[in-house]
Amino acid sequence: MTIVAAADGSALGNPGPAGWAWYVDENTWAAGGWPRATNNQGELMAVIDLLDSTAHLDDDLRILCDSQYVINAVTKWMPGWKRKGWRKADGKPVLNRELLERLDRATMGRRYTFEWVKGHAGHELNEAADVRARAVATAYQNGSPIPIGPGWPGRGDETRRAEYGDLTAPVVPAGPAASVAPAAVELDLFGEDDVLDAPDDREQVMLLERELLSPAVRADSSRVAAILHPDFEEIGSSGRIWSRDAIVNELAGEDTESADIEVLGCEVLAQDAVLLTARTSDTRGSALRSSLWLRVDGRWRLRFHQGTPEA
Structure with missing residues (x-):
């Protein structure tokens, strides 16, 4: 028998209130999180807990995951990191070492495969895990009870319940906005060791461009600053040149509205450079x-x- 489960993470601010979740069906899922963590940490923990929760079973495990960071960490990078004492090729320490070591231990002796699925694309299991991970992050943000889920049937989850309490209420998306893709504030930023093919690079840039148009993200100064290059410059419609600090401060006090975006072009100029052109529209017009x-x-x-504004 093969167990098929989706695992996902969410961080509101990245770092910020964070959640993780794995999902098999309505009666078999679990979630948790932290008051402050990164999306990648949530992605890692979702897989760790899924492996731990199924460790007592003699079944194959197929893990559906939208994080290339997690998949590559397990299937490509980890042997090299371990040989180098958990250091990367440039000698710098590997980020999230504690979680990666837990993941390494959890996979030992297990029969498992990873399957990458595109996030926020309507995949039923992935969406279910995403909703639950986001619900935990939101609960930490709002100070409300943490919806941890029922866990694996018949398995005692004393450790998780001691941390979060006996909170097994079902998670329901909070209105239409919960189903809008992509949910910008929980975008998975790939790990620093990722080297992606051009199509994936373009997709990532398009998602980040959309994220910057989200009112929730624009109101989060730390998130905006993390997306902008340290030497960022913008030429505004009035001809003014804005620096990163100036634009972050301006957005923090701005009452923004949602905008629609139509991508006109997304060109890979070099391995580490992408030019995106787009049209945006809101109640003020289009640009x-x-x-x-x-x-x-x-x-x-x-960077720039x-x-x-269009006439």
Whole structure:
């Protein structure tokens, strides 16, 4: 028999209130999280807990995961990291070592495979795990009870319940906004060791561009600063040149509204550079956007942006 389960993580702010979840069906799922963590930590913990929760079973495990960071960590990078004393090729310490070591131990002797699924694309199991991980992150943000789920049937979850309490209420998306894809504030930023093919690079840049248009993200100064390159510059519609600090401060006090975006082009200029052009529209009208994204230390950062209102 093969157990098929989805595992996902969510962080509101990245780092910020964070959740993780794995999901098999309505009677078999679990979730948890922390007051402050990163999305990658949530992704790792979801897989760790899934492996721990099924350790007593003699079944194959197929893990559906939308995090290439987690999949590559297990299937490509971990042997090299361990040989180097949990250091990367450049000699720097591997991030999230404690969780990675737990994941390494959890996989020992197990029969498992990973299957990458595209996040926020309507995959039933992935969406179910995503909703539950996001619900935990939101609960930490709001100070409400943590919905941990029933866990694996017949398995005692004393450790989890001692931490979170006996909270097994079902999780329901909070209105239409919960089903909008992508949910910008929980975007999975790939780990610093990821080297992606061009199509994936373009997709990641398009998701980040959409994220920057989200009112929730624009109101989160730390999140905006994390997406922008340290040397970010923007030429505004008035001709003013904005620095990263200036735009972060401006957005923090801005009452923003949701905007629709139509991607017009997304061109890979070099291995670590992507140019995106798009049209945005809101109640104020439409504008053309040009954005230059650079990959720095494995993560995409917006280096330059210019927006021009359409006549």
